[in-house]
Amino acid sequence: MKLFTFLKHNKLNGDARPRNLRCNIYSENEFKSIIMRERVRCDRSESVFSLVEFDLxxxxxxxxxxxxxxxxxxxxxxxxxxxxxxxxxxxxCLNNTDRAGASIFAKNIKEKFISTTGxxxxxxxxxxxxxxxDINNITNYLNKSDKNNGYTKQSNPSSNKSYSISDQTEKDFVDNVKLEYKIKNNYDYKMPVWKRYVDITVSVLVxxxxxxxxxxxxxxxxxLSPGPVFFxxxxxxxMGKTFIMLKFRSMKVGNCTNAHKKYVAGLIKSEKHSDGNVNKPMIKRDNLNSLIPFGKVFRRLCIDELPQLINVIRGEMSLIGPRPPVLYEQEEYESWHNGRFNAxxxxxxxxxxSGKNRLTFEQMIRLDIRYSRQESFLLDVIIILKTPFAIVLQVLDSMQENKNKEKGVCKYV
Known part of the structure; x- marks a missing residue:
């Protein structure tokens, strides 16, 4: 649409606008950066902002x-x-403005526009x-009322109410999801094209x-153990989409995860509330009784991770990126923690x-978010080159931990 292209330019490029137009309006890329900045700010402050879209x-x-x-x-x-x-x-972009305030603003602009232009x-x-x-799991959102900010099906919605999180119909929700595609295509992080080619090539080769x-x-x-080969x-x-991750099974079939769930929740909550354990490292708690023979060796040498190359080929994972958490771990996250899903x-x-089990949960999150923002080919190469040394260091730490246990020394409390 040629009539609209004059608005695509930077507000500093005055020669790109008609002489009688005096408006500070950002280009698509600049506005995208502004929205991303506001998302980060709101995640950290637990606040909101409104984005009003006018159709011209x-x-x-x-x-x-x-x-x-x-x-x-x-x-x-x-x-x-x-x-x-x-x-x-x-x-x-209306900072610190909820839906009611944004609607009032938009209606005022609309009324003035109608009275001026007809x-x-x-x-x-x-x-x-x-x-x-998450626009990838529409059915899940419609079927769950508590875990998705109140999205529910309603048979007799009130026709005189505006769209809200508590009174929308299934049609309202689906219509909103369609609109989200436009927003997400403009304002969500996207994986570089080169990364996909590297992932496929290296994964097939390995x-x-x-x-x-x-x-x-x-x-x-x-x-060594009855049961399936893959876990x-x-x-x-x-972007919060769930998938099935593959690993070689290193634990016995039917192992209970309640202990691990409680441990992870306690680890995250301790950092949330600063109860004195904020420096507690992300130690991986292995129950030796639940491991199959040589299961610990598979884990220490990361052999159990090799099937994830299949996830990489499927496009669900990459060679380099944040480790995907289990569902019960993500449920404990604060808003800003979800920034690690941008990669x-x-x-x-x-x-x-960068230290792995020697680092705290918050340090892990910050490193993952830093990677999502600084993602580059050179950074990926550096991480790949460092990975073998990280595995060797992990093995040495494990050997030292075993020696301490034999001597009756407890390194971590």
């Missing part, structure tokens, strides 16, 4: 100029930002984090070269080569 498709350039002038005269505050969502929609205009309101939901080790491990597990577990991955989960990552 089919409007003439003169009409659009009149629309922009309304903002200049009686529209946004100094702390609000205006920018392009795409070539037919303008967005307004034309109608439509708008949509998105609230972060309420409306930024699977071929390591096929003898695969065969030996499969035979060993079948001989399958639901994990939380990229595809990996077999190894920045946390693993």
């Amino acid at each position: 498709s089919g409007k003439s350039e003169k009409t659009i100029e009149l629309f922009i002038k309304i903002f200049n005269k009686r529209g946004t505050r100094m702390i609000d930002e205006v920018g392009m969502i795409d070539n037919q929609h303008i967005g307004v 034309q109608n205009i439509t708008f949509k309101v998105y609230i972060y984090p309420i409306d930024w939901k 699977l071929v070269l390591a096929s003898p080790l695969f065969l030996i491990t499969i035979i060993s597990i079948k001989i 399958k577990q639901e994990r939380v991955g990229y 595809l989960p990996g077999i190894t990552g920045l946390w693993q080569v």
Whole structure:
């Protein structure tokens, strides 16, 4: 739409706008950065912001100029930002504004626009984090009422109520999910194209070269312990989408996870409430009675992780990235912790080569978020080169821990 392209340029590029247009409006890329910044701020402060989308498709350039002038005269505050969502929609980021406040703002702009031009205009309101939901599991959201901020099916919705998290219908929800695709395509993190090519190439190569080790491990597990060769577990991955992660089974069948669940919850809560254990490292608690013969060796040498190359080929994981948590771990997260899901989960990552079990939970989260923001080919190469040394260090730490136990010394309390 040529009539709208003049709004795509940076607000500093005055020569790219008509001479009579005086509006601070950001380009698509700049506005994307603003929204991402606001998401981080809200995650840290547990606050909200609103994104109002105005549909200007089919409007003439003169009409659009009149629309922009309304903002200049009686529209946004100094702390609000205006920018392009795409070539037919303008967005307004309203800081610390809930749905009610954003709706009042949008209606005022609409009424002024109608009285000035005689034309109608439509708008949509998105609230972060309420409306930024996982669009990959619509059915799950419709079937769960407590764990998804109140999204429920209702047979007799009130027709005079506006869209909200407590009174929406199934149709309202599905319509909102369709709109989310537009928002997510503009304002969510995306995996670099090069990363996918590297993942597939290296994974296929390693699977071929390591096929003898695969065969030996499969035979060993079948001989040493009854049950399946592979251990399958639901994990939380990229942008909060769940998937089934594969591992070689190193534990006996039917092992109870309650102890691990309680341990992880306590570890995270101790850092949340600063109860004096904030420096407690992420020690992996292995119940030796639940491990199969040589199961500890599989874990220490990371042999049990090799089947995740299949997850990489499927596109569910990457070679490099944050480790995907189990569901009960993610349930304990604070909002800002979810920033680690902005990168595809990996077999190894920045946390693993930076200390791993020597680091605290919060240090792990911060390293994962740093990786998601600084993701690059060079950083991935550095992590891959450091991974073998990290594995050797883990083995040495394990040997030292065993020696301390034999001497009656407890390194970690």
